[in-house]
Amino acid sequence: MPEGLTAVITAFPYLLQGSLVTVAVVLGAMVSGLVLGVLLAVGQVYGRRPVRLLARVYVWFFRGVPLLVLLFLFYFGLFSVLDINLSAFTVAIIVLGLISAAYQSQIFRGAILSLPEGQFKAARALGMSDLKAISFIVLPQALRFSIPGWSNEYSIVLKDSAVVFALGVAEIMARTHFVATRTYQYLPLYLAAGFLYLVLTFVGVKALRMVEEKVRIPGYSRPGIG
Amino acid sequence: MADESILKVENIRKAFGKRHVLKGVSLSIRKGELKVLMGPSGAGKSTLLQCINFLVTPDEGEVWLEGSRLNRARKHDLYAYRQQVGMIFQDFNLFDHLCALDNIEIGLVRVKGLHKDAARERAMGELERVGLSDHAHHYPAQLSGGQKQRVSIARALAMDPKVMLLDEPTSALDPELIGEVLAVIRNLVANGMTMIMATHQIGFSRALADEIIFMEDGQIVEQGPSVKMFSDAVSERTRAFCAKISELYGETF
Amino acid sequence: METLLFFQQEVIPAFLKGLRVSILLILPSAVVGLMIGTVTGALRAYGNRGVRLVADAYATLFRGIPLVVQLFMWYFGLPYFNVYLNPFAASVIGFSLCSGAYHSEYVRGAFLSIKRGQLSAALALGFTRLQMVTAILLPQGFRRALPGCGNELIYLVKYSSLAYMITCIELTGEAKVLASMTFRYTEIFFAVGLVYLGLVTFASWLLQLVEDRFTVPGFEHHEL
Ligand SMILES: Nc1ncnc2c1ncn2[C@@H]1O[C@H](COP(=O)(O)OP(=O)(O)OP(=O)(O)O)[C@@H](O)[C@H]1O
Numbered sequence: 001m002p003e004g005l006t007a008v009i010t011a012f013p014y015l016l017q018g019s020l021v022t023v024a025v026v027l028g029a030m031v032s033g034l035v036l037g038v039l040l041a042v043g044q045v046y047g048r049r050p051v052r053l054l055a056r057v058y059v060w061f062f063r064g065v066p067l068l069v070l071l072f073l074f075y076f077g078l079f080s081v082l083d084i085n086l087s088a089f090t091v092a093i094i095v096l097g098l099i100s101a102a103y104q105s106q107i108f109r110g111a112i113l114s115l116p117e118g119q120f121k122a123a124r125a126l127g128m129s130d131l132k133a134i135s136f137i138v139l140p141q142a143l144r145f146s147i148p149g150w151s152n153e154y155s156i157v158l159k160d161s162a163v164v165f166a167l168g169v170a171e172i173m174a175r176t177h178f179v180a181t182r183t184y185q186y187l188p189l190y191l192a193a194g195f196l197y198l199v200l201t202f203v204g205v206k207a208l209r210m211v212e213e214k215v216r217i218p219g220y221s222r223p224g225i226g
Numbered sequence: 227m228a229d230e231s232i233l234k235v236e237n238i239r240k241a242f243g244k245r246h247v248l249k250g251v252s253l254s255i256r257k258g259e260l261k262v263l264m265g266p267s268g269a270g271k272s273t274l275l276q277c278i279n280f281l282v283t284p285d286e287g288e289v290w291l292e293g294s295r296l297n298r299a300r301k302h303d304l305y306a307y308r309q310q311v312g313m314i315f316q317d318f319n320l321f322d323h324l325c326a327l328d329n330i331e332i333g334l335v336r337v338k339g340l341h342k343d344a345a346r347e348r349a350m351g352e353l354e355r356v357g358l359s360d361h362a363h364h365y366p367a368q369l370s371g372g373q374k375q376r377v378s379i380a381r382a383l384a385m386d387p388k389v390m391l392l393d394e395p396t397s398a399l400d401p402e403l404i405g406e407v408l409a410v411i412r413n414l415v416a417n418g419m420t421m422i423m424a425t426h427q428i429g430f431s432r433a434l435a436d437e438i439i440f441m442e443d444g445q446i447v448e449q450g451p452s453v454k455m456f457s458d459a460v461s462e463r464t465r466a467f468c469a470k471i472s473e474l475y476g477e478t479f
Numbered sequence: 480m481e482t483l484l485f486f487q488q489e490v491i492p493a494f495l496k497g498l499r500v501s502i503l504l505i506l507p508s509a510v511v512g513l514m515i516g517t518v519t520g521a522l523r524a525y526g527n528r529g530v531r532l533v534a535d536a537y538a539t540l541f542r543g544i545p546l547v548v549q550l551f552m553w554y555f556g557l558p559y560f561n562v563y564l565n566p567f568a569a570s571v572i573g574f575s576l577c578s579g580a581y582h583s584e585y586v587r588g589a590f591l592s593i594k595r596g597q598l599s600a601a602l603a604l605g606f607t608r609l610q611m612v613t614a615i616l617l618p619q620g621f622r623r624a625l626p627g628c629g630n631e632l633i634y635l636v637k638y639s640s641l642a643y644m645i646t647c648i649e650l651t652g653e654a655k656v657l658a659s660m661t662f663r664y665t666e667i668f669f670a671v672g673l674v675y676l677g678l679v680t681f682a683s684w685l686l687q688l689v690e691d692r693f694t695v696p697g698f699e700h701h702e703l
């Protein structure tokens with residue numbers, strides 16, 4: 001183990017830089033997934049038939065195809081055929097974001113559906129347009145209820161982000177493997193990587209719980225969940 | 227006297243950690259009698275009833291059923307004993323994955339080894355007896371509290387118990403549902419079922435109980451015929467408790 | 480026309496070969512994972528303190544560390560102890576242990592959600608402990624764990640593609656090899672995506688059938 005320990009200690013700053021890359025990928029994916037996910041959710045709940053159908057096909061596709069296949073499809077396939085030159089880092093964010101949007105849309109959809117119907121009606125009774133009612137009344141409430149689901153989604157995206165190593169993005173896993181193949185200290189280094197992921201999960205989940213507390217409306221919790 | 231009793235319990239003691247919940251309780255009941263257990267919350271009524279059935283294992287104490295002592299170390303004897311002592315719980319404890327009919331059938335098939343058809347017939351009969359034959363295929367989630375309790379009584383009755391233990395069978399029910407369950411129990415009394423029942427229903431107890439047993443702090447503090455107990459209880463505490471209950475539930479006696 | 484020929488002569492044979500390996504990965508991992516999950520879940524719900532501590536730690540670790548990292552540990556890491564696994568074995572072990580940890584979460588929740596009183600009621604009727612377990616505990620636990628564990632099995636279908644990363648050439652691997660040789664990335668990865676989509680959709684449909692078969696009032700699964 002001493003040799004392994006030395007390898008881990010020597011590589012640690014380098015791995016820590018990798019966790020900055022990981023965090024950047026995850027945040028990028030979560031935020032783009034949030035925007036697209038909200039649109040998909042609203043489309044699924046309030047949209048016309050073709051919109052609803054489209055949103056459902058989207059969710060079905062991106063929840064059904066493995067991340068690795070999508071990464072290859074976009075990085076080696078689509079983007080190069082379309083002659084769009086994107087870095088592996090950017091493609092990683094896009095693909096993780098597209099998938100996360102599918103899952104996040106399900107979280108938001110559930111939250112929107114759990115709101116009492118009267119909320120939407122009351123907003124429109126005040127003379128709000130549908131769009132205004134959705135953006136000023138429905139979403140502010142639904143997004144609050146979505147935080148626990150979001151926290152779960154965060155830990156999934158974080159773990160999935162290790163797969164983008166397949167494209168050569170220099171995140172935690174790529175760097176770990178890089179050092180391991182040179183020092184031959186595979187196990188200690190992977191354990192160190194595992195530890196970093198556990199810490200990142202823990203910190204992220206804690207942070208989201210703090211956000212949840214902060215934006216909580218007094219005396220108000222998600223209907224039906226208590 | 228001891229030989230006449232159908233169930234006899236002697237010197238039951240039970241402690242949870244340092245807390246002595248039962249401090250040597252003895253009682254016996256004869257065939258066809260209804261004994262009512264009363265006492266403040268925490269007195270140990272539920273623990274006593276569960277000890278009688280060994281759902282809670284007492285630290286000390288013996289039980290005789292029809293004059294023969296139960297050797298509970300022998301698993302087979304314990305299971306056979308439990309078949310003969312029916313138990314009704316405050317919160318019904320129906321099996322959630324089985325419909326009303328199957329709830330009654332399962333004991334007959336699994337424990338008594340009855341053939342499926344015979345079990346079904348018997349179960350249907352018991353459901354009829356508690357007035358629920360048209361709910362046979364409803365699941366617990368589809369029944370009201372009162373209906374659930376009636377199914378649980380039917381489930382116990384189907385095993386042909388010699389004694390029934392009832393632990394506050396109506397106290398989890400909305401007031402308007404209490405009547406239907408009490409009616410079923412009243413019917414059992416009329417048919418000569420032997421029962422020990424913990425309850426706060428004073429009117430019911432006064433009318434039907436042969437004896438009231440008043441417990442407090444893990445001990446029987448007073449016992450006697452119901453008429454006597456409610457009119458001139460000897461102990462101050464018993465009287466105070468009865469007064470409080472009647473105030474709470476608006477019953478007079 | 481040329482594309483059609485390409486698919487007929489190259490893509491489909493390669494996919495069939497890969498699909499066979501994928502299924503050989505998925506089936507044993509699913510079975511072993513479920514067994515691990517059931518036992519661990521039961522221990523986490525009913526075990527004594529020490530057992531619970533160990534089982535909880537297992538679940539936390541294997542759910543918290545990315546599956547890729549776990550696969551690399553089994554394949555590249557185990558030689559540290561002079562244990563050498565081939566890519567296939569390392570994948571099956573990795574998948575089983577990881578999904579076992581997730582299953583255990585659902586199984587534990589399922590057992591804990593069964594009201595204790597029902598177990599007392601069974602004993603009061605004269606059930607033996609074994610009868611109580613087989614007639615009450617397992618049927619209810621199974622129903623409550625079904626949606627979660629089923630979802631986990633569907634994830635396993637998708638995540639089996641990660642075996643490629645430790646050079647186990649299954650469906651994704653065959654696609655990658657073929658694409659690298661022919662440079663027809665888009666068609667091939669789109670096609671392989673559709674194959675996974677088919678597998679996942681089929682698995683979801685199967686799960687739905689099983690759920691419908693066993694659902695009783697009070698045990699419904701409301702998907703949001
Ligand atoms: N499993 C247990 N572990 C620890 N303490 C217990 C346990 N079961 C009961 N007790 C304690 O034993 C005492 C008697 O409880 P018990 O439920 O028998 O009272 P009770 O007379 O039935 O009251 P109630 O009218 O509220 O039902 C209570 O103080 C309770 O906290």
Ligand SMILES: [Mg+2]
Nearest residue numbers: 271272273394
């Ligand atoms: Mg009680």
